[in-house]
Amino acid sequence: MSPELADAVTLLTGWGGTPSSAAHLRHAITRAVVEDALSQPGPRPIIARGLGRSYGDAAQAAGGLVLDTTALRQPLELDRERGVVRVGAGVSLQELTRAVLPHGWFLPVTPGTTHVTIAGAIAANVHGKNHHRDGAFGRWVRRFVLATPSGVVEVEPGSDLFRATVGGMGLTGVILEAEIQLIPVETRFVLDREIATRSLEETLEALRHDTEVRYAVAWLDATASGTRLGRGLVSLADHAPRAALPERTASDPLTLPRERTLAAPPFAPTGLLSRPTIRTFNTAWYELGKRRPERALVDLRSYFYPLDRVRRWNRLYGPRGFLQYQVVVPDDATNAIRTILEALVHHGHPSFLSVLKRFGPGDDGFLSFPMAGWTLALDLPARRPGLESLLERLDNLVSDVGGRIYLAKDSRLRPRTFEHMYPELARFQAVREAVGARGVIASDLSRRLHLD
């Protein structure tokens, strides 16, 4: 039997649970599986998939071949002096952290979950709470090995292929391994200062002080309206030095305790996360936050990945799923942030979890999302009446002020708006053409945006 026939046809979705499509799913247990798939005839198009944390349709290819790359892992090589690690593409940030933290090294940039692969982090050029200072993940990538339809190549920063692949949503090839620069830490804790703000102005103002710290982010109560609109909890944090630890933990500052997680129930009713419950949660969270002590020593895991404690939390949104709406607008366009928050409250589309952060300057990735300005991320129950046209209007607003939508979260952006938001698209496509990716590598996302 040919390998194609052995592939199971599987229904795949992103983390948001919508939209879905069926494809042949093949486990890339070796690099040869990837290289063969790209060079030999078989189901098309092909796209790589890691841990499926893209919210939308980036890691699925309807009717084609999806390569599960989570098995691409070779023994991890850590240069303990320089903090450079060579790692297989399928290794998760969680596994990488576990391996390097005991030696005093940590991820240079981390998103809100550790359940993403190294390759996924590069393909989405993920960012973290330290973007204003340290840029996105791509800045810390020393090199990677990429399998393209025209062969396997080693790619270094500055080259066109690097610029197209970092943030390129897997559309240039399949990353096999990468070399990452880590950052030194003394402990597994951060010193967090949390400020409760009463309005959007206060939140923005607090975030403008982010230059003093490594990590800065604001959680917003996106159900608050009127003068309270944009109120939230601003967190300003730094890695805790060893001297800051109480004696009890100071002797063993880098060992992570065993992680306790809880699974979300497999089936949640459609209305579980609806207007009243989301409002109640947000108000309660804000009030609780206000009463917490302002400064605290927080475990890395609790600080960066609170949601990882609940396995498959995305199921709480029920069968209709949800979408994350993440935008960035330039520094002077804070009015757009206000308009978005107001519009969602006004039209009854409350966001369960809302995060606002200031980005530092963007990078040279052709489809890289970050740019200097403000980024707002909102989790919205999907497939609600009126949501489609509302978000379409907001897309246009974001586009008009010179902002953009994050592709790793997207599942509904329209081709023309996308083109306007990503002016280096032509150069991106030229690189894809040059490595023979067009016609071979594509995802539901790239087809929706008419990149193929």
Add this chain to the structure above:
Amino acid sequence: MLNANGYPQRLIVVGGGSEIAAAIVEALAEGPLERVALLGPRHATLERTKERLAASVKELEMFPLDLAETTAIPGALEPAIAWLEQLDSAIVAAGVLPDQHEADHDPALVARVFQINATGAAVALTVLAERFERQGYGQLIVLSSVAATVVRRRSYLYDASKAALDRFALGLADRLEPATRVHVVRPLYVRTKMTEGRAEPPFVLSAEQVARATLAGIRSHRRVIWVPAPARLGVAILSLLPRPILRRLPI
């Protein structure tokens, strides 16, 4: 492709002259809809739909298709699908409403109604289903009727032909879901050109009401969309009535 909210970019309409189909296309145009292929036997009827949709759809093309000519259907669908390049969604809304009293004595009319409402529609659905199955995603909206679930003396030919289509579509749903979502729409009496000049029942729907209900059904992944929703209960009650009573009811 279909987006997170269930809206297609490219759509084919079998029965492009249908006012209900036009209303559904208008409702879908709230989404990223960019290209629509209208198929039907009469150019003038398609032209009317085209004019109506001109404001909401960017690219619209008409293609000839006569469901009565069963063997020609696959070939007639081909150019439309080729023009679309990408097929995300299909509406099958073709149908004729015969005069039952005429049909009582006209075997040719009986054959023709079944050919269009049931046989031709099933053939078209087979071609579309094949395509959706191969491409791993899709959306199929089939215009059935509450009539497909009850038998009435005054329109049993129409009812029976719709019943065949309805069952066929439900079978397809079993085959295609969940990669392709199938939505069987069962409205009560809808006031359109097709029903013009007929005695109206007390409860009448507009094509736009059916479109709104269809969109709501798409959003919630509903396989059978009753319009209005309580019609489902009504049919359940009717099915409990003894035949001698049921056939005398003015439904």
